[in-house]
Amino acid sequence: MKMFDLSGRIAIVTGGNRGIGFSISRGLAEAGATVVIANRHAEEGEKAAASLLGAGLKAVAIPLDVTSDASIQKMTAEVVRKFGKIDILVNNAGIVIRKKAEDYTPQDWEAIMNTNLRGMFFCCQEVGREMMRQGKGKIINIGSVVSVVAQSERGVYAISKAGVAHLTRSLALEWAKYRINVNAIGPGATLTDINRTYLKEHPEVLQAFINDIPMGRIGHPDDCAGAAVFLASDASDFITGQLILIDGGMTIH
Numbered sequence: 001m002k003m004f005d006l007s008g009r010i011a012i013v014t015g016g017n018r019g020i021g022f023s024i025s026r027g028l029a030e031a032g033a034t035v036v037i038a039n040r041h042a043e044e045g046e047k048a049a050a051s052l053l054g055a056g057l058k059a060v061a062i063p064l065d066v067t068s069d070a071s072i073q074k075m076t077a078e079v080v081r082k083f084g085k086i087d088i089l090v091n092n093a094g095i096v097i098r099k100k101a102e103d104y105t106p107q108d109w110e111a112i113m114n115t116n117l118r119g120m121f122f123c124c125q126e127v128g129r130e131m132m133r134q135g136k137g138k139i140i141n142i143g144s145v146v147s148v149v150a151q152s153e154r155g156v157y158a159i160s161k162a163g164v165a166h167l168t169r170s171l172a173l174e175w176a177k178y179r180i181n182v183n184a185i186g187p188g189a190t191l192t193d194i195n196r197t198y199l200k201e202h203p204e205v206l207q208a209f210i211n212d213i214p215m216g217r218i219g220h221p222d223d224c225a226g227a228a229v230f231l232a233s234d235a236s237d238f239i240t241g242q243l244i245l246i247d248g249g250m251t252i253h
């Protein structure tokens, strides 16, 4: 369908090499975009890009550490030099540290905030400046169900993700005049490297998640791909500042 067609579009996906980021990268590429996979470990990014290329899709890898301003500037400049423009930015890179609120250290706080919130803001700013020059752009920030509800033993992570929801609204308000749409996707519990070991070691937490989800299962990374394609496409041109929860109904009740 033409309104979802991303042919000719250039998309950056931070943390696009695995998990939810890789599913989104593949979804955007299948819709026609050229995807720039931007994560810290260069060889993992190259491998992910190669697997998309092997499937007849368009992808490259450019290393990025979102906690480094210089790295954000370098990656953005390289994309513009290579492709001449940036149409889509998916801010997906994220980390979690699970602790009781009373046990978090200042170092934990900084690590989480620097990646999930500070890094996201400055990726938006650097790429947003380019989109302003172009007069159009689509930014998709990956939040979480904990952008809107609290969960135990991941308080600082949840605070960072609540920040993602408001960062999204703030930038959407300021950048609407540049025709830059800024929206967010909030996945519910989804099996990826971020929680695989933890959920294996805590099957009771996995069961509690499933019990809480009306659709009766936890998420698969591919569950987020469709919403990302929609928010990256012309089909969502009049939608901005929104958070779409992809949680099997977890936050209904």
Ligand SMILES: NC(=O)c1ccc[n+]([C@@H]2O[C@H](COP(=O)([O-])OP(=O)(O)OC[C@H]3O[C@@H](n4cnc5c(N)ncnc54)[C@H](OP(=O)(O)O)[C@@H]3O)[C@@H](O)[C@H]2O)c1
Pocket: 014, 015, 016, 017, 018, 019, 020, 021, 038, 039, 040, 041, 044, 064, 065, 066, 067, 092, 093, 094, 095, 115, 119, 142, 143, 144, 145, 186, 187, 188, 189, 190, 191, 192, 193, 194, 195
């Ligand atoms: N899985 C869930 O249940 C769930 C639920 C809600 C929201 N989310 C969110 O979804 C997003 C993706 O998570 P995931 O579950 O797919 O986890 P994942 O498999 O651990 O992927 C995290 C990605 O982020 C990248 N990354 C981490 N720090 C980075 C940095 N400083 N600079 C650049 N890239 C960095 C990682 O690549 P490198 O290590 O190579 O840099 C990796 O590609 C995160 O924002 C997460 O908070 C996940």
